[in-house]
Amino acid sequence: MRSDDTIFATASGHGRAAVCIVRISGPQSWTILNTLGGSVPEPRRAAVRILREPGSGEPLDQALILWMPGPRSFTGEDQAELHIHGGLATRAAVLKVLGTIPDCRPAEAGEFTRRAFLNGRMDLSQVEGLADVIDAETEAQRRQAMLQLEGRLGDTAERWREEILQALALLEASLDFSDEGDVPEDLEADILQRLDRLHVEIGRALANRSGERLREGFTVVLAGPPNAGKSTLLNALARRDVAIVSPIAGTTRDVIEVHCDLGGLPVVVVDTAGLRESGDLIEQEGVSRARARAQDADLVLWLVPPEGEETDPPAARRLLRVGTKADVSRDRDDCDLVISASTGEGLADLITALEHEAETALGQGDALLTRERHRRALERAHHSLAAGRALLETGGPIELAAEEARLASRAVGEITGRVDVEDVLDRLFSSFCIGK
Numbered sequence: 001m002r003s004d005d006t007i008f009a010t011a012s013g014h015g016r017a018a019v020c021i022v023r024i025s026g027p028q029s030w031t032i033l034n035t036l037g038g039s040v041p042e043p044r045r046a047a048v049r050i051l052r053e054p055g056s057g058e059p060l061d062q063a064l065i066l067w068m069p070g071p072r073s074f075t076g077e078d079q080a081e082l083h084i085h086g087g088l089a090t091r092a093a094v095l096k097v098l099g100t101i102p103d104c105r106p107a108e109a110g111e112f113t114r115r116a117f118l119n120g121r122m123d124l125s126q127v128e129g130l131a132d133v134i135d136a137e138t139e140a141q142r143r144q145a146m147l148q149l150e151g152r153l154g155d156t157a158e159r160w161r162e163e164i165l166q167a168l169a170l171l172e173a174s175l176d177f178s179d180e181g182d183v184p185e186d187l188e189a190d191i192l193q194r195l196d197r198l199h200v201e202i203g204r205a206l207a208n209r210s211g212e213r214l215r216e217g218f219t220v221v222l223a224g225p226p227n228a229g230k231s232t233l234l235n236a237l238a239r240r241d242v243a244i245v246s247p248i249a250g251t252t253r254d255v256i257e258v259h260c261d262l263g264g265l266p267v268v269v270v271d272t273a274g275l276r277e278s279g280d281l282i283e284q285e286g287v288s289r290a291r292a293r294a295q296d297a298d299l300v301l302w303l304v305p306p307e308g309e310e311t312d313p314p315a316a317r318r319l320l321r322v323g324t325k326a327d328v329s330r331d332r333d334d335c336d337l338v339i340s341a342s343t344g345e346g347l348a349d350l351i352t353a354l355e356h357e358a359e360t361a362l363g364q365g366d367a368l369l370t371r372e373r374h375r376r377a378l379e380r381a382h383h384s385l386a387a388g389r390a391l392l393e394t395g396g397p398i399e400l401a402a403e404e405a406r407l408a409s410r411a412v413g414e415i416t417g418r419v420d421v422e423d424v425l426d427r428l429f430s431s432f433c434i435g436k
């Protein structure tokens with residue numbers, strides 16, 4: 001796969017559609033437009049053309065074409081777009097012709113964005129932001145992803161890296177002084193103050209996990225004894241028949257997940273097996289999976305049926321007691337909420353409570369870190385800043401303090417992909433669809 005090939009791909013999904021966008025990037029872009037369209041329009045001005053097959057001149061389609069010369073294009077290379085009709089035959093005919101153009105080939109998954117990154121059009125955190133914009137299922141996720149795509153994390157990381165490098169420069173300058181005796185107090189104080197400020201700011205960013213949680217979604221596990229009404233509630237929240245409901249205790253065995261958008265926040269609702277002792281091996285496996293999921297959940301709804309509960313609630317980070325089958329019996333003073341999943345009574349209050357719980361945990365998309373990768377890099381930078389500061393404060397070797405500052409700047413540099421990210425690149429770009 002040559003990186004100077006011209007690549008092409010449809011970038012508007014699969015299947016029949018009114019319009020299909022074919023994206024092209026690389027040195028042959030201009031030639032392709034000129035060959036298929038007969039002439040190339042002004043840069044960045046759409047023009048209608050009849051696309052023709054080279055050689056025979058056979059008309060392929062009437063299309064809108066765009067010419068975007070690099071480096072001010074998405075990939076930083078010469079780019080073209082063909083907005084053709086979205087019929088399967090038209091799409092196939094145009095792609096077939098493109099495949100016959102010398103040094104032109106179908107793009108790999110994420111290859112347009114990879115070229116944008118390699119050409120410096122976006123940093124790695126922006127690439128991740130773009131992936132999250134495409135994957136966003138709720139308003140809060142979209143908002144957070146847009147902030148990252150616009151560069152909020154990358155710009156902050158670059159500012160931190162600059163400030164660490166400034167402190168490093170002062171440390172190296174103070175090395176000259178130390179040969180002749182002590183480092184001037186005010187210089188040392190200045191460096192310490194810089195390291196301190198960075199350590200506090202990065203520590204604050206690390207303390208906020210809501211960004212990662214928002215990407216993963218807020219998990220709510222429905223737990224309770226058999227026949228408490230868990231599956232009925234799951235179906236009511238999902239507004240469709242996802243789980244089997246029956247009067248037979250022990251109906252649900254497998255864990256069943258449903259992704260909901262509650263108030264713009266991603267909430268994963270998980271139905272589980274009724275908790276009880278059972279001689280049935282399969283049900284026992286269901287019960288142990290139920291306990292495990294409850295333990296990991298952000299919130300457990302412990303469903304309490306009118307006839308009371310024989311089993312104790314599972315271990316959970318946070319638990320709300322929900323009285324079920326309110327249409328059968330309403331007075332449930334031992335519960336936080338009372339609902340009837342069958343009649344819908346109390347469901348609006350339950351959903352409001354879930355939105356509140358999710359909003360408290362996930363925030364509204366204002367966190368800086370959104371991936372484990374960011375966290376690991378910043379934790380290393382945070383540790384090195386603390387180590388460098390301790391060395392300075394205890395009169396340790398300045399060379400070692402400088403080395404800690406160097407490690408901190410490298411760790412922060414990983415966030416934007418300025419350093420050491422080879423292994424991340426393949427995994428990240430292969431997660432994109434073709435044409436992105």
Ligand SMILES: Nc1nc2c(ncn2[C@@H]2O[C@H](COP(=O)(O)OP(=O)(O)OP(=O)(O)O)[C@@H](O)[C@H]2O)c(=O)[nH]1
Pocket residue numbers: 224225226227228229230231232233244245246247248249250251252253272273274275324325326327328339340341342343
């Ligand atoms: N009257 C009334 N019956 C309900 C309500 N919710 C569930 N049921 C009934 O209770 C029985 C059990 O419901 P499920 O949703 O299967 O209960 P479950 O907790 O998932 O049961 P297991 O999967 O066996 O643990 C079914 O017959 C439901 O129709 C309710 O709000 N009111």
Ligand SMILES: [K+]
Pocket residue numbers: 226227245246247248249250251252
């Ligand atoms: K049941």
Ligand SMILES: [Mg+2]
Pocket residue numbers: 230231232243244245251252271272273274
């Ligand atoms: Mg069930």
